[in-house]
Amino acid sequence: MKLGHRDIPSEACRTVGDVLGQIGNKWSILVMVLLSQRPWTFNALRREIDVITQKMLTSTLRGLERDGYVDRTVLPGSVVQVEYRLTELGHDVLTPMNALADFAVDRRDDVIAARAAYDAG
Amino acid sequence: MKLGHRDIPSEACRTVGDVLGQIGNKWSILVMVLLSQRPWTFNALRREIDVITQKMLTSTLRGLERDGYVDRTVLPGSVVQVEYRLTELGHDVLTPMNALADFAVDRRDDVIAARAAYDAG
DNA sequence: CAGTTTCATCAAAGTGCCTTCTTGTCGCCC
């Protein structure tokens, strides 16, 4: 989300926007969904999300870690491995996000139909 | 939300991202919250959201209208006036969005604390 | 005619996520 420099005159809306600025990013939702299953190492995530670049995965994970949704642990071993897991905060935000996902899937056709109608008019 | 050109390998996540790409924009939530109260004319919205530019308000409303969250009606009168109201789809998406808002407000301090800790580490 | 109101739109610059390409560090192995 691009913030610009005019403040939204509503504290609550600003706060929602702040949350969405992080978890609304392109790769964040998928990453969090995977992490909600179990802890994943960086490389496992990268292999699972085949098409994501290292760069974007690193960036996404770092953003989620910074806001407290994800914990990062360096695993002891001969080869450096890093494990990520959802925090309690991360689990908690998935409740409304799952509700939103339900909406998105249930009403996908409505949105598409609305677009077609708008673009035709 | 910036989509780039690599597809997210999850239909559901893509669909959520699609919804958020519209309602997650900077001004959309506030506009929808106001519209959930009652129908508003363009100018009323503009005056209420004091700091928003005509340009952004127009753009935001057009996007919401295109995706079917908002209906636009030209009012008969001597001076052109346009009225916007939430559709059923618009009302329905506010249910998960309000849940997200609750999360955002309830856990605001957690997010802020996490950032401070991350930035200090 | 000029001014006002309402709403839409154009041009250009600012901003930050996304992508591509590349490099770097660490530990281990041959």
Added chain:
DNA sequence: GGGCGACAAGAAGGCACTTTGATGAAACTG
């Protein structure tokens, strides 16, 4: 030494939202 795996990060370009500044169209009024 070179190569590998794992993970992080820099530079540069792409792209669309956001902002700034301005213009335009329609109807009405003095």
